[in-house]
Amino acid sequence: MLIELSKLEDRGKIDYVYPQSELDLEDERVSLADDVTANVSVRRKAAQIEVEGTVQTIARVECDRCIKPVNLPVNSEFSLEYLSKGAYEASQVAELTEQEMDVSVFEGDTIDLDEIVREQILLFVPARTLCIENCKGICSSCGADLNAGECGCVTTEVDPRWAALKNLKISE
Numbered sequence: 001m002l003i004e005l006s007k008l009e010d011r012g013k014i015d016y017v018y019p020q021s022e023l024d025l026e027d028e029r030v031s032l033a034d035d036v037t038a039n040v041s042v043r044r045k046a047a048q049i050e051v052e053g054t055v056q057t058i059a060r061v062e063c064d065r066c067i068k069p070v071n072l073p074v075n076s077e078f079s080l081e082y083l084s085k086g087a088y089e090a091s092q093v094a095e096l097t098e099q100e101m102d103v104s105v106f107e108g109d110t111i112d113l114d115e116i117v118r119e120q121i122l123l124f125v126p127a128r129t130l131c132i133e134n135c136k137g138i139c140s141s142c143g144a145d146l147n148a149g150e151c152g153c154v155t156t157e158v159d160p161r162w163a164a165l166k167n168l169k170i171s172e
Contacts, residue, residue, distance in 0.1 A: 002110040003042055005049065014040045014053075018117065025118055030125050033071050034058040038117050049082040049111065055120040061129045065137035066145055070129050076120040082106045 001016055018036040025031065040053035055076045060069050081103045136146035144151035158166060 001113045003040075003051075003113055004110055005044065006109050008042060008044055011044070012042045014038070014042065014113065016040075016113070018114075023114060023118065025121060027122055029061055030122060031060045032057055032121075033060040036117060036121070038113065040113065040116075042111075047084040049106070051078075051080045051082065051111070051116065053078060055117050055124075057121060059121055059125050061125060063131035063135055064128050065135040066131060066147060067138070068131045068145075070131050072125060072129070074121055074124045076124045078116070078120050080104060080116065082111060 001014075003012075003014065016038045018038065020032045020035050023032065023036055034057050036055065036057040038053060038055050040051060043050040043052075055074065055078070057074045059072045059074050061072060062068065063070050083103050083105055084107075132147070138145055139151040139153055141153040142151050144153075
C-alpha cells in the first residue's frame with residue numbers, strides 16, 4: 001500500500017489490515033501466523049514527512065534448536081522521519097549529524113507503507129528464538145526431538161577439539 005503524498009493534507013491517519021497472505025516478508029525464516037494490523041499517522045511539514053504508528057500481528061519462526069514453529073506476538077511502535085530526495089541533497093553537508101542518521105529519503109510522491117510494516121515486523125523478531133528456555137534440540141544422529149525424551153542413540157563420539165586430552169595422564 002502506498003501513501004500518496006499529493007492527496008495528503010497536513011495530517012492523515014491510515015488504518016489498514018493486511019491479510020496474512022498479502023504481505024511478503026522477504027525473509028525465509030519468518031512467516032505470518034495472523035493478519036497484520038497497521039495504524040499509521042502521517043504528518044507533512046513542507047518537504048519533511050513524519051510517520052508514526054503501530055504494527056500488530058503474530059510472526060511464526062522456527063526454534064533454533066529443535067525447529068518447532070514458534071508464534072511470536074508482534075506489537076511494534078515506530079516513529080520515522082522522511083525527507084524528499086531534493087530536500088535531503090540540498091541539506092547535505094560534509095558530516096552527518098546524529099539526528100540526520102535517523103532520517104529516510106523518499107523519491108517521488110509516494111511512501112511505501114508495506115516496506116515500513118515489513119521492516120517493523122522483522123526488527124521485532126529476535127535473532128535467536130527458542131520454543132522453551134531450556135530447549136534440548138534434536139539428536140544429531142537420528143533427528144529425534146530431545147525435548148520429548150532421550151532417543152537411545154549411543155554417543156561415543158568425542159568432540160575433536162577435546163580428543164588430544166584423551167591421552168593426557170596426570171602424574172602425582
